Amino acid sequence: MAANFSSVPVLDFALVSDNATKPEFILQLRHALINVGFLYLSNHTVSQEVTNDLIDYIPRLFDLPQEAKNQIFMANSPHFLGYSKLGAEFTKGKTDYREQFDFATPHETQWKPGAPEHLRLWGPSQWPDEELIPGFKTTMEIYLQQVQALSYQFISLLAEAFGLPSDALNKFYDTDELMQHRGKVVKYPANDGSLTDQGVGPHYDAGFLTFLLTASPHRGLQVQNLSGQWIDVPPIPGTFVVNIGKALEFVTRGLARATSHRVLSPPVGSTPRYSVPFFQNISLNARLADEVLDFPPEILQLKELRGDPVQTDSVNFAEFDREPSGKVNLIGRVKSHPDVAQRHYPDLFAQYFPNGLPKQVSAY
Template identity: 65%
Template sequence: MTGLDFSEIPLLDYSLALSAETKPQFILQLRNALMNVGFLYLSNTDSVVGPELIEELKSYIPKLFALPQDQKDKVRMANSPHFLGYSRLGSELTKGKTDNREQFDIATDHVSRWKPGDPDYYNVWGPSQYPDEDLIPGFQATMKTYLSAVSALGTHFITLIAEALSLPSDGLSRFYESPDRMQHRSKVVQYPVPTERSESDQGVGPHYDAGFLTILLQASPHPGLQVQNLSGDWIDAPPVPETFVINFGRALEFATQGIVRATSHRVLSPPVGSSSPRYSIPLFHNISLDVRVRDPKYELEFPAEILKLRDERGILSGTDSVNYSEFETQPSGMVQLMGRVKSHPDVAQRHYPALFERFFPDGLPAQGFAY
């Protein structure tokens, strides 16, 4: 499958990348996904993320959202300058419509390096908030183990991306710092079942992801994820057992001079009449906060055959998503901070008052907005 107007999401077998004999086959498949689709399913990742760990984490998700509302609100995102914590149902808009999702933003362990005089965006990374251990015993330890494993998968996958672009395996390392100075963010998301009277089936509206790489666990069997090809058609990406969904973000598109494709996507609510909500856990594999992907110091040199493939494919046309264009001019951390401020104005009002005034001169709105 090649070409701009894909009609399905390719499935790649991660185990092929772990053998010298089969790795070239994997790299060619990955190159097609990077340049022509922007999404893929990844199977056979058991060597990095064990299936027992995934099943254990999935068992906690209904319990997490079933916690009493006052206990969820104890860890609400507004407590955290790092935009980590709980967000109530319907607290965000995308393209003017309410996103019908409830979520906990949780990240890999990190101590904020911000100190007075530093850029505000240094404080966008920091410690997570977890519900009280006695309310959901074992969840915190399981979540941390999972995030560590999936982050390791992402770190290795970055080297495969580099090779698929005919760069050395460490060809993208300039965009990262040492592991102790990096944080990767995740969400545990619940999309409730709509009623017949619901005005919208929007779980989350059309958008791009920000960084280099997103690794998504579709943690229930519900459909809902859709990916937009350049004809504007929405292609279903239903859950495939024992796989992750991987997609590529705007920072990687800009850093690779448009070779890699960030692809517009959305999530629909579960079908009316479903017996349970849709659950998902994305992990957003970040790049360094200080990176300016269009700065000459980060410029990548690609071989002629890769540039030729990009040029033969043609320029990526517009889609329903327009967010994260700030990567052309701003450091990665500032792009992250601005996106968080717009999506979570209550956090900004409390912890980033100057940015809050800039984006919300009329005061606190009822909902945040992605764009």
């Protein structure tokens, strides 16, 4: 398979600022989007000072008293925002050995009684007590806002890489006040020898783009190439790891490649691995099956030259052909966090868990 890959390409965002070098960036981006589905982005626009401040906060966030973490437990939130304890999720019947906090950009819930349930998916974050970790909320919100701005700039370049007008994908987003993008702060403890090395099992992401900040020097992230081999994506300081979500793959008819990926726990005796993924969403009401993008023939031919990847174990987010984006995402959250669903979405909970709260669930 000629288009297979054995490493993830590094793209220099500084090339975009010069009209003489921007075409080179667009060409590299086109290759990464179609043939890999992952890339590193260096020299980006997110403040290194803000990023460093956030990284400094992360160990303190996880070192908060358990009582303080439990006060913002995710089950409190119909928006699936808040704290998830170690081992709360499963993939493919195995424990995802990670502890995490879910936060999001500011948003006032648009849902009202009688409106579609998926509008409840977005809403205010739960934040830890300011007195216990002063300044964290402000730093996290500034960080999320800066990555949001970068993600919108990047999506316009992505459109150009596919031979479309730079604003061709704007129709999938609402106005700023109606949008929300999500982030996680994740801790992968060292394998204690009693479990598998699964930090999180093989999966795809849901939306258009993910921007991952690797917040410690540990390896662990791996992506699956077209022949099914697992390829390491080691940390590169000062970069984001950017990958394609299932929604973008669907709306581009498979031209953009959502690539299966996983995280392996740090080895026995290691310090924890930390990461901060940012998930760029699209409108909750976007129906991707109703939208057709008209790609130039020479771009579509690149998909044919790539060929089809092997079937993987990652099969999540498969409902875009019949449900609005928000419903697809809500189904994914219900499956991965049934305790939240039982409390806030009882009808959906009963649909997916007719026998009640399971001992194990599949995050994907």
